[in-house]
Amino acid sequence: MQSAVFRALEFDRIRESLAREALTPFGRERALALEPSTEPSAVRKRLDQTSEAAAWLQAGGSLSIDATDELPAVLEAVAVAAEPLAPLQLLALARFVDSAESVAKAIGANSTSNLLGEIAARVVSFAREAASVQRAILPSGDIADDASQALRDIRDALRRQRTKLRSTLEGLTRGRDTAKYLQDQIVTDRNGRYVVVVRSEHRGAIPGIVHGTSASGASLYLEPLTTVELNNDIVALVEREKEEILRILGALTEAFRVRLPDLDALVGAAAEIDELQAKARLATRVDGTAPALATDGRIEFRDARHPLVGTGLFSTDFNRSGTEVTAVPSDLVIVPPTRALVISGPNTGGKTVALKAVGLLSLMAQSGLLIPVEASSTFTPFRSIFADIGDDQSIAASLSTFSARIANLVEMDRALELPALILLDEVGSGTDPVEGGALGTAVIDHFRRRGAIVVATTHDDALKSFAATTPEIAAAAFGFDPQTYAPTYRLVYGAPGRSLALEIAERLGMPAGVIADARARRSGRESQLAAHLARVDAELAALERQKRLTEDERATLTRERGALLEREMRLAEREAVLKKRLDDKLNERLREARAEVDAVVAELKNRAGALVGQAERQARTRGPVLSTGDVGGLRAQARAALDTISASIDSDDPREARGGRPLDEPPAVGTHVFVSPFGEAIVRDVSERNVEVEIRGKRMRVSLDDLRSLEAGKSGGREARKSQSRDVRQPGTRDPIHLPSAELILIGATVEDAVARAEKFLDTALLADERRLRVVHGHGTGRLREALRAFFRDHALVASVSPAPENEGGQGATIVELKE
Numbered sequence: 001m002q003s004a005v006f007r008a009l010e011f012d013r014i015r016e017s018l019a020r021e022a023l024t025p026f027g028r029e030r031a032l033a034l035e036p037s038t039e040p041s042a043v044r045k046r047l048d049q050t051s052e053a054a055a056w057l058q059a060g061g062s063l064s065i066d067a068t069d070e071l072p073a074v075l076e077a078v079a080v081a082a083e084p085l086a087p088l089q090l091l092a093l094a095r096f097v098d099s100a101e102s103v104a105k106a107i108g109a110n111s112t113s114n115l116l117g118e119i120a121a122r123v124v125s126f127a128r129e130a131a132s133v134q135r136a137i138l139p140s141g142d143i144a145d146d147a148s149q150a151l152r153d154i155r156d157a158l159r160r161q162r163t164k165l166r167s168t169l170e171g172l173t174r175g176r177d178t179a180k181y182l183q184d185q186i187v188t189d190r191n192g193r194y195v196v197v198v199r200s201e202h203r204g205a206i207p208g209i210v211h212g213t214s215a216s217g218a219s220l221y222l223e224p225l226t227t228v229e230l231n232n233d234i235v236a237l238v239e240r241e242k243e244e245i246l247r248i249l250g251a252l253t254e255a256f257r258v259r260l261p262d263l264d265a266l267v268g269a270a271a272e273i274d275e276l277q278a279k280a281r282l283a284t285r286v287d288g289t290a291p292a293l294a295t296d297g298r299i300e301f302r303d304a305r306h307p308l309v310g311t312g313l314f315s316t317d318f319n320r321s322g323t324e325v326t327a328v329p330s331d332l333v334i335v336p337p338t339r340a341l342v343i344s345g346p347n348t349g350g351k352t353v354a355l356k357a358v359g360l361l362s363l364m365a366q367s368g369l370l371i372p373v374e375a376s377s378t379f380t381p382f383r384s385i386f387a388d389i390g391d392d393q394s395i396a397a398s399l400s401t402f403s404a405r406i407a408n409l410v411e412m413d414r415a416l417e418l419p420a421l422i423l424l425d426e427v428g429s430g431t432d433p434v435e436g437g438a439l440g441t442a443v444i445d446h447f448r449r450r451g452a453i454v455v456a457t458t459h460d461d462a463l464k465s466f467a468a469t470t471p472e473i474a475a476a477a478f479g480f481d482p483q484t485y486a487p488t489y490r491l492v493y494g495a496p497g498r499s500l501a502l503e504i505a506e507r508l509g510m511p512a513g514v515i516a517d518a519r520a521r522r523s524g525r526e527s528q529l530a531a532h533l534a535r536v537d538a539e540l541a542a543l544e545r546q547k548r549l550t551e552d553e554r555a556t557l558t559r560e561r562g563a564l565l566e567r568e569m570r571l572a573e574r575e576a577v578l579k580k581r582l583d584d585k586l587n588e589r590l591r592e593a594r595a596e597v598d599a600v601v602a603e604l605k606n607r608a609g610a611l612v613g614q615a616e617r618q619a620r621t622r623g624p625v626l627s628t629g630d631v632g633g634l635r636a637q638a639r640a641a642l643d644t645i646s647a648s649i650d651s652d653d654p655r656e657a658r659g660g661r662p663l664d665e666p667p668a669v670g671t672h673v674f675v676s677p678f679g680e681a682i683v684r685d686v687s688e689r690n691v692e693v694e695i696r697g698k699r700m701r702v703s704l705d706d707l708r709s710l711e712a713g714k715s716g717g718r719e720a721r722k723s724q725s726r727d728v729r730q731p732g733t734r735d736p737i738h739l740p741s742a743e744l745i746l747i748g749a750t751v752e753d754a755v756a757r758a759e760k761f762l763d764t765a766l767l768a769d770e771r772r773l774r775v776v777h778g779h780g781t782g783r784l785r786e787a788l789r790a791f792f793r794d795h796a797l798v799a800s801v802s803p804a805p806e807n808e809g810g811q812g813a814t815i816v817e818l819k820e
Contacts (some may be wrong), residue, residue: 002415009423011358013308014369021281024067026267027274034275036366040293043381046368047290049115053371054280056113059574061106063277065270066099068092075267078256084249087141094133097126097263100270116276122269124262129255138247141436143245151244164193165230172196172206172224192238193231196219199636279369288370291377297337297419297453299358302374306357317731330491332358338474340444340454342467342489345478349458352389352425354478355493359387359423360456380453382421386412389425409443415451420452425455427463437462449473570819574766577796583765586708661709666691674708696807738772742770747778751787758788766797766818773816776809785814792816 002504006012019031074089085093104123107116136147145152169187187194198206198220200213204728208224223231256263282288285305291300332354334341343351361371366381388408412422428441437460444463447454458464462491467475476493612750666686667673675681675693684699685692692701744761746754765773775792777784791799797819804813 002386005359005387006363008389009356009363009385010308011360011363014360014364017308018275018282018369021278022604024270024274025069025072026067026184026271027065027278030271031274031278034361034367035459037368038366038381038383040295040381043366043368045115046295047365047370048371049119049276050279050283050368051086051290052113052115053276056110056116057277057280057284058511061110062101063273064281066095066101067270067699068096069276075263078263079260081257082250084246084253085652087137087249090133090249090252091137091141094126094130096270097266098130100266100273101125101127103273104269111394114348119269119276123266124259125268126256126259126263127649129252130258132255133252136252139451147248148244151241152250154237155240155657156242158234158241159236161230162194165234168227168230169194169224186284190221190223192235193223194234195223198222204415210354272800282761286370286372288372289375290370291365291373291378291379295382297334297380297451298336298378299332299334299362299377299380299421300378301361301371302360302377304332304357304377305372306353306363307360307372330354331493333493334453334455334493337472339448339452340456340467340473341476342444342463342473343455343457343476343478344459344464344467350478350491354385355425355455356389356425356455357387361420362421365402380419382419382453383417384407384415384420385422385423386416387422387425387631388412388427389423399450404805413446416447416450416452418451420447422447422452422454424456426453427458441466444473445470461734469794482583493664498583503701504694571700574797574819577668578763656739663704663707663709666704667707672710674710675702676708680710704751741772742772743776745776746784746788747776749777749784751784754784754788755791759789760814762795762797763820773811773818774808775816776813781810785811789814 013035015032018034019028020027022031037046037354047810057063069091071092074085075087077083077085078093091765092589096228100123104120107113107120110117113120136144138144143151145155166187166628180481187196189195193211195211197214200217202221203210203220206222206224208222209228211219211223248794286305288307294300310332343354345351356488361373362379362382362385363372365379371377386408388405407583410559422444424440440456440460444466456463464475466474474493476491530567663673667683669683669686670684673681673683675695680693681693681695683691684694690701691698691704691707741766744758746757749757755778761773775788777788779785789801792798792814798816799819800817802815802817804815808815
C-alpha cells in the first residue's frame, strides 16, 4: 500500500500513538514501521495475538520488558570483538535478558496463551550470564570485591598499603619536627600518589619529591622519601586492579558475545512481545475489539468511532454559535450485492471524518490493532486501499487541484488489486458542476464495475440521484436538526441528504435578501429536487424517531425480563437455603432423639438389673418376689419415655402437618392447601409430582409430598402462632425477647440464646418478605453485639450488616439487610 494513503488517512498518527505505548526502543521501532497485512490468514493471526495480549494484561499478567534507550547501542557493542562493555552497560543488558525471560516464563506457564506462547518460546535463557553480571557489578556500576578472587586479593593488599601509607603521612603531619613546615595538616592525592602540603620557603626541610605547586605558589605538594616505596606499591596495585577489572568485564561481555544468535533471537522475541503489549494498551485506550473477517468485500463497522478523536466518531467540539457537538458513533456498512456507498449531507456534518474512518479502521485491523467498533463488526482485508482526500494542488508540478486529483484517480486505476477499497472525498469537484457531477458518477461506476468497494462523499445532486436509483449503490446522509439545521452526526441509510447550503448560510448570519435571491435563482428542477429531499428528510427523521422508540422499548423489556429471571433465581436460591436449614434442624433433632433413646435404654437396663438383683437376693431368703407388676411397670415406663421422644420429634419436624392428612392425589388449580412449613397456599399449577403454589404473593415449586389438607394445616398454624405470641423469658434476663415484624430485642440475652433467637427471627422475616431488620442488643461489653454481627455476616441470605443510625440506637443496635 502507498505511503500517501497512510498520510491521507492519518495512519502515521496511529503508529505514533502505538509507539508511545511501547516500553522498549525495539517495540517503538516496530510500532513506527507497522504496516497492514493483505493476507486474511495473517490478519486473523495478528488480531488473535493482540486479543490474547489484551486478555493477558486484563487478567493481571505482565508483558513489561526492561530495556533502556541505550540498549541498541549496547547490543551493537557486544558484536564488536575484544571490546568489553562498561559496567552499567552490562547491568542494562542483564536486566533486559532477565525481564524478557521472566515474561516468557509467565506466558509459558499459562496454557491458554497459545499465540503468545509461540513468541515466548523463542526467548532463550541467559540466566547464568545475567546472574554473573549482577554478582560482579553493584547497582552503582562499581565492581564488587567478590567479582574474582584475584580482585579481592589485590584490593585487600591495596587497603593494607593505603592504611600504612596514610599512617606514615599522618605521623609527619603531627610530628613536632615536621608539622611546623606544613601549610596544612592534611594528606592529599596528586596524580595517584599520596602527598603532604609544604610551605614553599621550607622546600628542603623535608626530603622528598615535589609533585606540583598551589595556584599561588605558596605551597608545594611533596611526597616524602620515606613514603615513595609505599606509593610505588599502591600505584602498581592500582594498575593490577584496573587490569583485573578489564579482564572481568571482558569475560562477562564474552559470555554474551559467544551466544550472539541466541541473543538476536531473544531481542526479536522481546521486540515482538513489546509491540503486542503496546497494541493491547492502545486497544484499552480506544476501547477496541477484533472484528470478524469476511471474503466477499463487505464492510460492517457497527457503532464505529474514529480512533483519533476521542470516544466517538467525531470529537466533542463547539461550533460557531457555541453549541456543543456531541460525539456520536455510526454504522459504516457496505454489504454485497452493494459495492458502493455515497454519503451526502450538510457541511460540517462529518462526511469526511466518516470516509477516513472506513479506511483507517481497515488499515488498523489489517495491522493487528483492535478497533473501536462493536464486537459484531465484520470486514474484508483489502489488498489495496486508495484515498483521494483534500486539496492535492501541486505548484511545483504545475497541477491544479482538479488536475492533481485526476492524476490520483488514474494511478488508482493502474495499481488496483482486488479486493480493493476506494475512498473518494467530494468526487468530481473542482471543475464545472455539471461536468464534475457526470465525471464523478462515471468514476464511481467504473471502480464498482472493476470489483472495488467504493465510498464517496458528495454535495452534487446528480451523484445523489445516481446513488438513489442505481442497484449495487447505497445512499446515506448525515442528519440535522430540522429546527436549527445543526448537524446531528448520525448517519442514516436509504436516501441522499440535502447540503443545506442556503439554510446554513442563513443560520450563520447571511443577509435575508441574499438568501431570498439565491433561492429565486434556483431552477425549477433544482427547487423541485430540494423540496423532494426535504420530504424524504422528514420521513427519515420520523422513521428514525420510531426506531429509537422501538429500541428503547426493546431495551426496557430486556431489562425487565432480566430482572424477573434474576428474581426467580433468587427465590429459588432462598427456597433451597430454607429447605436445607429445615433439613439440618430435623437431622439435629433426630440425633438428639437417638441420644435420648440410648439414655432411656441404658436407664431401663440399669433399673432392670437392679430389680433382678433384688429378686435374686430375696429369692435366697423368701423365694421369688419379681412380680408381674414390676415387669409391667418397667415396660410402661419404657413405652412412656419412647412416646415422649416420638412426640417431641413429631412436634419439632417443621415439615410435619401435625396429624394432617397427606393428599392422595394432585390438587386442582385454585385449591387452598397447607404447605409445610410455610402455611396456607393456593395451587397455581400442577405437573406430575410437583406443584406450583402461591404463598403470600410469592410463587414456589414444591413436591406433592409436602402438601397437607388445609384443615390440619390451619390447626398447626394456629398453635404455632399461639406459641409465637407468648413472651419467653430466659433465666437471668432482664427483659423478655420480643419478635415484632422487623425488630428483635435481645438486651440481656446470653450469646447462645441470642443467636438461636436471631436465627428463628431471620426465618420468620424471610417468609414475611421483610428486607430491613433491626436487632437491638444494647452496648454492654460488646461481646453480644460482635457475636450477633458475625452470625449475620456468615448467613447465606444476608446482604449487609451495619451499625444502626444514631436515631435508631447507634452501636446499641444492628441493621440487617436481607437479599432480594
